[in-house]
Every structure is written in structure tokens, then in C-alpha cells.
Amino acid sequence: MKNIKTSVYAGLKKKINDKSAVITVVGLGYVGLPIALEFTKRGFFVNGLDSNEGRISKLKQGVSYINDISSKTVSEVTKTRNFQVTSNEKVLSGSDVIIVCVPTPLRKVKEPDISFVVKASETLGRYLRKGQMIILESTTYPGTTREVILPLLEKNGLKLGADFYLAFSPERIDPGNPKYDFTNIPKLIGGFTKQGTTLGKLVYSKVVKKVIGLSTPESAEVTKLLENTFRIVNIGLINEFAELCHKLNIDVWEVIKAAETKPFGFMPFYPGPGIGGHCIPADPMYLSWKARKVGFTTKMIDLAAEVNRKVPVHIVKRIEEILKTRKKALENAKILLLGVTYKKDVNDLRESPALDILEILKQKKVCVNYFDPYIPHLDIGGIKEKGVELTENVLKDQDLVVVVTDHTNVDYKMIAENSRLIFDTRNVFGKRNIRDEKIIRL
Numbered sequence: 001m002k003n004i005k006t007s008v009y010a011g012l013k014k015k016i017n018d019k020s021a022v023i024t025v026v027g028l029g030y031v032g033l034p035i036a037l038e039f040t041k042r043g044f045f046v047n048g049l050d051s052n053e054g055r056i057s058k059l060k061q062g063v064s065y066i067n068d069i070s071s072k073t074v075s076e077v078t079k080t081r082n083f084q085v086t087s088n089e090k091v092l093s094g095s096d097v098i099i100v101c102v103p104t105p106l107r108k109v110k111e112p113d114i115s116f117v118v119k120a121s122e123t124l125g126r127y128l129r130k131g132q133m134i135i136l137e138s139t140t141y142p143g144t145t146r147e148v149i150l151p152l153l154e155k156n157g158l159k160l161g162a163d164f165y166l167a168f169s170p171e172r173i174d175p176g177n178p179k180y181d182f183t184n185i186p187k188l189i190g191g192f193t194k195q196g197t198t199l200g201k202l203v204y205s206k207v208v209k210k211v212i213g214l215s216t217p218e219s220a221e222v223t224k225l226l227e228n229t230f231r232i233v234n235i236g237l238i239n240e241f242a243e244l245c246h247k248l249n250i251d252v253w254e255v256i257k258a259a260e261t262k263p264f265g266f267m268p269f270y271p272g273p274g275i276g277g278h279c280i281p282a283d284p285m286y287l288s289w290k291a292r293k294v295g296f297t298t299k300m301i302d303l304a305a306e307v308n309r310k311v312p313v314h315i316v317k318r319i320e321e322i323l324k325t326r327k328k329a330l331e332n333a334k335i336l337l338l339g340v341t342y343k344k345d346v347n348d349l350r351e352s353p354a355l356d357i358l359e360i361l362k363q364k365k366v367c368v369n370y371f372d373p374y375i376p377h378l379d380i381g382g383i384k385e386k387g388v389e390l391t392e393n394v395l396k397d398q399d400l401v402v403v404v405t406d407h408t409n410v411d412y413k414m415i416a417e418n419s420r421l422i423f424d425t426r427n428v429f430g431k432r433n434i435r436d437e438k439i440i441r442l
């Protein structure tokens with residue numbers, strides 16, 4: 001038995017080291033596509049498996065659907081013939097290392113939806129063979145890898161640690177961040193056995209600068225949730241603090257800048273129009289759900305989520321207040337929202353607070369339009385809108401321009417020169433030293 005175990009481990013180790021291991025990435029989204037491309041660039045043969053035929057067909061044509069990756073990169077990597085994109089799950093049987101990056105959204109009732117992980121694991125279970133290593137990257141609650149995935153894989157009779165390896169490695173990318181991509185963000189991995197963790201570390205060390213092994217998959221799962229809980233709590237704090245500063249007539253941006261001068265014990269977070277994206281609003285809910293299962297209440301997460309959820313409502317109140325100073329009623333105003341994605345320089349609309357702001361304004365029958373360089377048309381959650389062009393005349397025609405997302409590739413000087421009144425929820429003008437009485441900061 002010991003010999004078989006050793007040979008499975010040694011065989012996989014050798015394949016990873018000499019790059020003959022076939023890597024399959026399941027789920028080619030914001031997380032999976034960069035990983036698949038990087039392993040290909042480093043000399044591995046990679047299968048990119050995705051159930052979305054539209055995405056597969058785009059990749060086959062050398063077209064990228066993710067901002068951080070250019071179509072040029074996709075077509076160059078595809079041309080090497082070491083990257084095969086497909087929706088045919090049969091490629092799993094010929095794979096040595098399988099990295100799973102499927103979505104983990106929230107259900108309507110704000111509870112984890114791990115149906116994509118379950119479905120992918122059932123498929124993996126059908127194709128599992130001796131000598132494979134499976135790594136889950138999708139963010140999830142502690143216990144998912146052990147309680148949900150492992151039983152589905154073991155259904156076919158193979159034994160963990162002897163026949164195959166399983167580990168969890170959280171993805172920590174920050175889309176739109178020009179400084180950090182997944183290759184220079186330290187990678188965490190927690191396997192079930194020492195050998196599993198060692199093999200996982202070896203796999204990622206081929207593409208990532210620093211890999212850190214953890215003792216269990218649960219430690220790796222919950223580390224990711226700690227990171228995003230840290231963010232949701234601090235963002236909630238600063239959003240509440242900004243509202244208080246407004247009531248006290250204090251400039252919150254000046255206060256944050258001043259606090260930042262302390263060389264220790266303070267880390268700046270910035271207020272804004274609300275939280276969005278696939279991670280911050282969702283991941284901490286995975287933890288609070290798991291906590292409830294063990295009879296524990298995560299008061300900090302629940303409170304931060306509530307504070308952050310109310311921010312778009314507060315933004316609309318501020319819009320109303322600002323318009324009042326110009327003797328304009330909200331219902332009669334013409335408003336332009338600048339930016340609708342959940343953060344700057346991405347084309348991702350998931351959970352974007354701009355959608356809440358747009359919806360509240362529409363409910364109040366306000367004449368509201370939007371501009372976003374990345375989103376010419378909005379078609380999400382029942383909202384269907386066409387973006388306007390950002391011209392001098394369009395700006396002059398508005399009672400109020402509201403900066404919701406601070407995209408970099410927008411001419412803020414031109415906006416300042418041609419708008420009558422601006423509400424800046426991101427301090428984008430302040431950061432560019434564009435100051436004017438008509439620019440009101442959050």
C-alpha cells in the first residue's frame with residue numbers, strides 16, 4: 001500500500017516538475033481564465049473547460065471578455081496549441097491537475113449557492129482516476145471541500161491521499177488592479193494530507209511567486225473569508241463614519257488623509273456609493289451562514305452588511321439634498337450617473353450599487369441616464385437601459401452629474417468644465433486636484 005501511495009505521489013510530482021502534467025481549469029471566468037493562460041504560457045498543456053458555449057466560442061475566436069486580459073493575449077496563447085478550450089467534460093479524464101473556478105453566488109435569501117460547485121464535483125467524480133489532483137478555488141464556507149466535494153469524488157471508489165489528492169486554494173485577485181495579478185499575490189493552499197498540500201504548492205509554484213501551505217482545507221477556506229470580512233466591516237465603518245461627518249459638516253476625505261499619516265495602527269478605507277462585486281457582498285454571508293449552523297451569530301458581519309446595504313438609499317437622499325440647494329425637486333431633475341460597474345476599470349456589474357441607485361431614482365420617476373465606458377447597454381436584473389454618450393452638450397443638459405464609479409479612462413476635467421452641478425461619491429475630482437464650488441463630495 002505504502003508503495004502504491006508513494007508511486008502515485010512521485011508520479012504526479014515528476015509530471016508537475018517536468019511540465020508534462022495536463023492542467024484543466026474548470027470555469028473560465030475572471031478567476032479561471034487568467035490561471036489557464038498563465039499555466040499555458042509557462043509551458044503546460046492546458047484544457048479550459050467551461051459550460052458557457054458563448055464564452056468558449058469567443059475564446060476560440062481569440063476574443064477576451066475580461067478587461068484585464070486583452071484579446072491579443074488570448075489569441076497568442078490559443079495559437080500555441082497548448083491551450084484547448086472546450087465545453088466537453090471528457091477532457092477531465094486525461095487531466096492530471098484540475099483547478100475548479102466556478103461561481104459561488106448568493107441565493108435571493110442571502111444564503112450560499114454552491115450548486116455550481118456541486119455540479120462540477122459530480123462531473124469530476126464521474127471522470128476521477130488514479131493520480132489526479134483536484135483543487136477548488138471558488139470562495140466558499142469552511143467545510144465545503146471536506147463535506148461536499150470529497151464525498152462526491154469518493155463515490156467512485158478511489159481513496160483520497162492514496163489514489164487522488166484534493167485541496168482548497170482561495171483566489172485573491174483584485175480585477176482592475178494594475179499592480180497585482182494572481183502571479184504576484186501570495187497563494188494559499190490547504191490539502192487533506194501533507195502530500196496533497198506539497199503537490200498543490202508545487203503546482204502553483206510554477207506560476208505564482210510565493211505559495212504558502214496551510215494545515216487543512218478549512219484553514220484555507222476561512223482565511224479567504226477573514227480577508228473579505230475584514231473589508232466589509234471596514235467599508236461599513238467608513239461608510240457610516242462618512243455619513244456622520246456629513247451631518248457634522250466635516251470633510252471625511254481630509255480626515256482619512258490625516259489619519260493615514262499615522263505610520264502604524266491605521267489602514268485607510270474609503271466611503272463610496274455602496275459595496276458591489278461578486279466577493280465583498282457575498283463572501284461574508286457564506287461565513288455568517290456557516291456560523292448559524294454551529295449556533296454562532298456573526299454580529300460584526302451582519303451589522304456591516306446592513307450598514308452597507310443602506311448606502312445607496314443614503315446616496316439618493318444626498319442627491320435630493322444637493323438638488324434642493326439649487327431649488328430643484330428630485331422628481332423634476334435630470335440626472336446623469338457616471339459609471340455603473342461595481343468598481344473602477346472593470347466591466348463587471350455584479351451587485352453594483354449603481355444599479356440600486358438607478359432603480360431607486362427610477363421608482364421616484366426621476367429622469368436618469370447613465371454613461372459607462374465599459375457598459376454601452378445595461379441588461380441586468382430587469383433593468384434595460386442604453387448608455388448615453390459623454391459629450392459637452394449631454395453634460396450641460398443635466399441638473400446633476402453623479403460620479404458612481406471612478407473609471408480611469410474618463411476625462412474628468414471636461415466633465416468639471418461642462419457640468420452645472422456634480423456629486424462626487426468617490427472623490428475622483430479631489431484626487432486629481434480639480435476643485436470647484438459646484439463639485440460636492442460625499
Ligand SMILES: NC(=O)c1ccc[n+]([C@@H]2O[C@H](COP(=O)([O-])OP(=O)(O)OC[C@H]3O[C@@H](n4cnc5c(N)ncnc54)[C@H](O)[C@@H]3O)[C@@H](O)[C@H]2O)c1
Nearest residue numbers: 027028029030031050051052101102103104120138139171
Ligand atoms: N471575480 C473575482 O474578482 C474573484 C476574486 C476572488 C475569488 N473569486 C471567486 O472565484 C470563483 C469564480 O468567480 P468568477 O468571478 O471567475 O466567476 P465567473 O462567473 O466570471 O466565471 C465562472 C465560470 O464558470 C463556468 N461554469 C459554471 N459551472 C461550470 C461547470 N459545471 N463546468 C464548467 N464551467 C462552469 C461559468 O460558465 C463561468 O464562465 C467564485 O467563487 C468567486 O467568488 C472571484
